[in-house]
Amino acid sequence: MKKLQLVDIVVIIVIGIVFGVIMKFWDDLYSVVKPMLPTLRQLIYGMWFMVGPFAALLIRKPGAALLASLAGASLSAIVGNGFEVLMYGFIQGLGAELVFLAFRYRKYSIAVAGLAGIMSCAGGFLLDLSYGYADLEAWALIVKYGLRVISAFIFTGIFAYYIVQALEKTKVTSLIRPIDDSEIEQLKQ
Amino acid sequence: MSTTTALSVTKLRAKYSGEKQLVFNDLTLAIPQGQKLLLLGPSGCGKSTLLQIMSGIVPDAVQMPLHSEHITKPSNWGFVFQDPDTQFCMSYVDEELAFVLENLRIPREQMELLMNEVLNQVQLKLPALHTPIAELSQGMKQRLALAAVLLLKPDVVFLDEPSALLDPEGKLQIWQAIRRTLSNHTVIVVEHHINGILEWFDRVVVFNRQGDIIADDQPKVVFEQHKPFLMQEGIWYPNIWEEHFQALPNSAIAPLLDGVDHRPTLLELENFSIERGGFRLHVDYAAAKQSDWITIIGRNGAGKSTLLYALARLLNSNGSYRILGAEATDDIPDSISYVFQNPELQFIADRIIDEVTHSLQVKHASIEGEATTDQAPESRANHWLHRLLKPKRKNKTAPKEQLIAEASQALEQLHLNVPYERHPYELSIGQKRRLSVLTALVEKRSIILLDEPTFGQDARSTFVMLEWLARLQAAGITIIMVTHDEQIVRRFSTQVWEIDQQMLTVTSRKR
Amino acid sequence: MNNVLNWFTPSYQTWLHRCNPSLKFLILFAIMLFVFFSRALELYIGYIVCLSILLWSSCGFPIRKIALLHIPILFSSLSSGISLTLFGRGNDVLWQWWIIKISSESIHSGILIGTKSLLIGIIGLLLLLTSPPVKLLYSFMQQLRFPAKYAYAFLAGLRLVPFMIEEVQLRRRALRIRRVQRPTGITAVYTTIKLYSIPLIAQAIRRAHRIGIAMVAKQFNQQRTYYYITGFSWHDAAFVIFALACTFVTMLFTAL
Ligand SMILES: Nc1ncnc2c1ncn2[C@@H]1O[C@H](COP(=O)(O)OP(=O)(O)OP(=O)(O)O)[C@@H](O)[C@H]1O
Ligand SMILES: Nc1ncnc2c1ncn2[C@@H]1O[C@H](COP(=O)(O)OP(=O)(O)OP(=O)(O)O)[C@@H](O)[C@H]1O
Ligand SMILES: [Mg+2]
Ligand SMILES: [Mg+2]
Numbered sequence: 019m020k021k022l023q024l025v026d027i028v029v030i031i032v033i034g035i036v037f038g039v040i041m042k043f044w045d046d047l048y049s050v051v052k053p054m055l056p057t058l059r060q061l062i063y064g065m066w067f068m069v070g071p072f073a074a075l076l077i078r079k080p081g082a083a084l085l086a087s088l089a090g091a092s093l094s095a096i097v098g099n100g101f102e103v104l105m106y107g108f109i110q111g112l113g114a115e116l117v118f119l120a121f122r123y124r125k126y127s128i129a130v131a132g133l134a135g136i137m138s139c140a141g142g143f144l145l146d147l148s149y150g151y152a153d154l155e156a157w158a159l160i161v162k163y164g165l166r167v168i169s170a171f172i173f174t175g176i177f178a179y180y181i182v183q184a185l186e187k188t189k190v191t192s193l194i195r196p197i198d199d200s201e202i203e204q205l206k207q
Numbered sequence: 208m209s210t211t212t213a214l215s216v217t218k219l220r221a222k223y224s225g226e227k228q229l230v231f232n233d234l235t236l237a238i239p240q241g242q243k244l245l246l247l248g249p250s251g252c253g254k255s256t257l258l259q260i261m262s263g264i265v266p267d268a269v270q271m272p273l274h275s276e277h278i279t280k281p282s283n284w285g286f287v288f289q290d291p292d293t294q295f296c297m298s299y300v301d302e303e304l305a306f307v308l309e310n311l312r313i314p315r316e317q318m319e320l321l322m323n324e325v326l327n328q329v330q331l332k333l334p335a336l337h338t339p340i341a342e343l344s345q346g347m348k349q350r351l352a353l354a355a356v357l358l359l360k361p362d363v364v365f366l367d368e369p370s371a372l373l374d375p376e377g378k379l380q381i382w383q384a385i386r387r388t389l390s391n392h393t394v395i396v397v398e399h400h401i402n403g404i405l406e407w408f409d410r411v412v413v414f415n416r417q418g419d420i421i422a423d424d425q426p427k428v429v430f431e432q433h434k435p436f437l438m439q440e441g442i443w444y445p446n447i448w449e450e451h452f453q454a455l456p457n458s459a460i461a462p463l464l465d466g467v468d469h470r471p472t473l474l475e476l477e478n479f480s481i482e483r484g485g486f487r488l489h490v491d492y493a494a495a496k497q498s499d500w501i502t503i504i505g506r507n508g509a510g511k512s513t514l515l516y517a518l519a520r521l522l523n524s525n526g527s528y529r530i531l532g533a534e535a536t537d538d539i540p541d542s543i544s545y546v547f548q549n550p551e552l553q554f555i556a557d558r559i560i561d562e563v564t565h566s567l568q569v570k571h572a573s574i575e576g577e578a579t580t581d582q583a584p585e586s587r588a589n590h591w592l593h594r595l596l597k598p599k600r601k602n603k604t605a606p607k608e609q610l611i612a613e614a615s616q617a618l619e620q621l622h623l624n625v626p627y628e629r630h631p632y633e634l635s636i637g638q639k640r641r642l643s644v645l646t647a648l649v650e651k652r653s654i655i656l657l658d659e660p661t662f663g664q665d666a667r668s669t670f671v672m673l674e675w676l677a678r679l680q681a682a683g684i685t686i687i688m689v690t691h692d693e694q695i696v697r698r699f700s701t702q703v704w705e706i707d708q709q710m711l712t713v714t715s716r717k718r
Numbered sequence: 719m720n721n722v723l724n725w726f727t728p729s730y731q732t733w734l735h736r737c738n739p740s741l742k743f744l745i746l747f748a749i750m751l752f753v754f755f756s757r758a759l760e761l762y763i764g765y766i767v768c769l770s771i772l773l774w775s776s777c778g779f780p781i782r783k784i785a786l787l788h789i790p791i792l793f794s795s796l797s798s799g800i801s802l803t804l805f806g807r808g809n810d811v812l813w814q815w816w817i818i819k820i821s822s823e824s825i826h827s828g829i830l831i832g833t834k835s836l837l838i839g840i841i842g843l844l845l846l847l848t849s850p851p852v853k854l855l856y857s858f859m860q861q862l863r864f865p866a867k868y869a870y871a872f873l874a875g876l877r878l879v880p881f882m883i884e885e886v887q888l889r890r891r892a893l894r895i896r897r898v899q900r901p902t903g904i905t906a907v908y909t910t911i912k913l914y915s916i917p918l919i920a921q922a923i924r925r926a927h928r929i930g931i932a933m934v935a936k937q938f939n940q941q942r943t944y945y946y947i948t949g950f951s952w953h954d955a956a957f958v959i960f961a962l963a964c965t966f967v968t969m970l971f972t973a974l
Contacts, residue, residue: 025930032926035875158805189630205274293928305945
């Protein structure tokens with residue numbers, strides 16, 4: 019298993035910060051949508067789960083999802099989205115990280131990325147419980163978090179996945195992904 | 208000289224991930240402590256890659272398939288990278304230098320003194336220590352990079368073309384600083400232009416295009432005995448200009464200008480001025496005629512790039528700027544091609560070949576457009592809805608295969624023999640430079656603006672580029688070029704625009 | 719971008735700015751945690767009053783700006799509160815229409831969550847307005863032994879933000895110089911987004927990668943001295959006393 023090097027850390031944190039900036043704008047959008055479309059707004063909630071799986075898909079090393087998620091949350095915190103996002107960032111990143119760990123950092127498919135998003139969502143739900151966001155009628159609870167899960171899948175499984183694919187075409191990924199051992203083996207002959 | 212080895216590689220094999228071609232195939236090189244070593248080789252042969260491998264940047268920070276029987280790396284080293292834009296980790300001059308001092312655990316109280324001292328050494332004069340690095344010119348950045356390395360006080364120093372972007376005086380100063388401060392160090396240098404620095408080196412290693420060593424000896428011996436190799440690989444050696452251009456009669460390089468000048472004026476500046484941050488530049492009068500070859504010279508930070516930016520309408524200006532007789536608008540004039548100083552800024556595509564075919568396509572489209580403009584005078588006032596519904600304009604004239612054939616031929620001519628589906632960023636700096644210049648050369652617009660097109664080039668590529676430009680000039684195209692190369696100024700220019708003290712002075716040159 | 723950054727520069731420095739950022743962070747974070755996991759309206763109100771006094775009196779910003787910064791916080795806490803009131807759990811139904819059901823319990827939890835959001839927002843604002851992120855990170859490294867590689871990576875990332883905005887401009891320049899036509903037709907918006915966003919993300923990653931290499935090449939060392947030094951002063955004692963007093967008053971208020 020390849021460990022995170024200094025360079026990886028910089029790249030991951032920068033990804034986190036880029037997403038943090040995007041999330042800042044998203045947050046404003048969310049606040050506007052919030053009172054207008056009480057349930058459908060959940061559909062754009064997946065944005066907050068995107069950063070961790072995105073980083074993992076891109077870097078393909080242990081720790082990427084968690085670190086990126088934390089970095090994104092830290093940025094949100096310092097641009098004034100409240101302190102509690104630090105906890106959310108941590109637990110959501112952890113959720114995503116666990117999924118990639120479960121697949122031993124070998125599989126990076128749409129399904130795995132989507133599942134990572136859903137686990138982030140689950141992590142967030144735990145915090146929502148203690149915060150009080152979940153004191154809802156049973157049906158409202160199911161609709162709210164059901165939609166959120168769908169959104170999580172769309173943002174992480176589909177958007178993150180396809181953005182990473184587009185990035186692969188620009189060849190940046192070859193800078194940061196671990197190289198294939200087979201290529202080194204070939205050189206030895 | 209001591210015999211302990213400072214660094215070495217044995218039977219090194221390396222390639223870039225995903226590539227078939229090896230950059231090095233069983234390369235062996237040992238460098239004793241205290242040696243001053245100069246690496247020479249054609250652009251793209253792997254010099255920068257080798258420095259990164261020997262320092263340990265590969266594989267510590269850069270991924271690359273690599274294998275060697277043995278490798279000795281220095282524990283304490285400094286590196287000046289080839290690209291001045293990519294070697295800073297902070298955004299202010301003082302923070303950047305402080306970063307080095309922090310790593311060395313120098314107490315805070317001593318920091319400012321050391322910073323001022325080292326900036327003096329590299330002759331980087333700044334209004335304040337806390338200056339944003341983004342506001343330095345390219346040459347100033349190169350000086351700052353060297354300053355950071357000097358602060359590091361390493362045993363082994365890698366210098367990858369440390370003076371490529373410096374003005375002539377700056378080159379002298381930098382090399383004086385290098386000699387003064389690094390006399391006891393092991394120093395490994397890559398540099399294309401070797402005039403005036405040769406005698407400092409103990410040893411010169413020459414690579415061929417495949418990355419194999421073809422000569423390895425004292426400078427004197429290399430330049431006397433291996434000259435055929437150097438000529439064959441297109442590597443700079445003293446007097447190469449004279450030898451290369453004595454073969455060509457002057458008229459083949461530039462059209463002879465008779466006594467009276469009938470050429471039309473293409474570009475005219477009058478009472479023209481630019482402001483950028485605290486920087487100002489003023490031009491009383493300057494004009495470029497058809498087939499002019501204008502070189503813009505001046506110190507680092509004089510404002511050459513700034514002037515070029517304004518000519519391409521990337522920066523606002525005051526006063527009169529007429530182009531083909533008409534006052535320039537805010538948009539980039541149709542008649543201008545442009546080459547950025549930093550080649551990476553030029554690139555818009557994901558593949559090398561697409562960069563060139565795009566330019567060719569634009570050229571064909573504009574030729575076609577010229578033919579049809581008479582019939583379509585309403586094109587300016589088209590409603591957004593109209594634009595939205597309008598089908599994409601198809602390019603009838605140029606089939607894809609023809610464009611690709613044309614593009615590969617052009618790439619070949621500028622010695623870009625690499626897989627064409629590679630990303631433009633996956634090239635050596637010299638190759639990037641050539642690709643970016645090429646995108647403008649093939650457009651064949653009436654004026655071409657180039658910001659230091661020949662930096663980082665080996666002799667062969669420089670001459671090809673210059674000859675290409677001379678052909679364009681002979682065909683009536685006006686060339687306006689920023690350069691620090693006195694040879695180009697002397698041999699090619701019809702006018703010299705010198706920027707000094709925020710003023711532009713024009714000197715005509717008769718040949 | 720610089721305008722945005724300047725916006726968060728205080729008009730004058732107060733004792734709060736001179737407090738040690740780590741200490742401030744830890745205390746405020748502890749209060750936040752305490753609040754986060756508790757459900758007592760009186761507690762929230764107590765803290766809101768105390769911290770607001772501190773914020774409005776000594777954060778170094780003009781009143782108008784502070785008020786302006788409260789708008790998103792108020793907005794967001796209001797909407798959280800309202801939606802919980804409308805859809806919240808509860809048996810003592812007061813009013814019902816279609817899917818909306820207001821009960822005395824749901825009103826209670828709505829108010830509770832609205833106030834909690836407001837309080838957490840104010841805590842965040844208090845830190846944000848009195849400790850610039852760069853100082854905060856330097857202090858983390860010096861006082862909390864926060865690993866330098868993460869801190870410097872984060873600093874590098876923060877510094878890249880203005881560059882990302884510059885990068886949009888550079889990209890626009892390149893597209894102009896190379897005469898890439900503005901996309902037209904139905905897919906114009908999508909094409910434009912693609913023309914900019916993917917290269918911009920790629921460029922951010924490239925820049926990050928190069929910064930990483932530059933850090934390695936400058937012999938990055940976890941054990942280091944610091945150019946920007948942060949330490950403690952009597953202001954810190956004042957802050958600790960204030961926080962304790964604040965908590966004491968609030969607890970007293972809650973107990974009543
Ligand atoms: N990221 C990359 N991926 C694939 N190939 C690369 C990459 N970077 C460089 N190359 C190729 O490796 C070879 C060596 O590049 P390198 O930068 O070491 O050349 P160089 O000798 O320093 O040239 P120059 O004088 O132009 O700087 C070149 O042919 C280049 O095209
Ligand atoms: N983005 C910027 N904002 C403000 N000032 C700038 C900016 N870029 C450059 N400058 C300043 O403008 C002046 C001219 O810079 P310019 O890049 O045109 O120099 P140059 O002549 O091209 O130098 P070089 O030969 O080193 O490339 C310099 O003093 C520089 O500090
Ligand atoms: Mg090189
Ligand atoms: Mg310049």
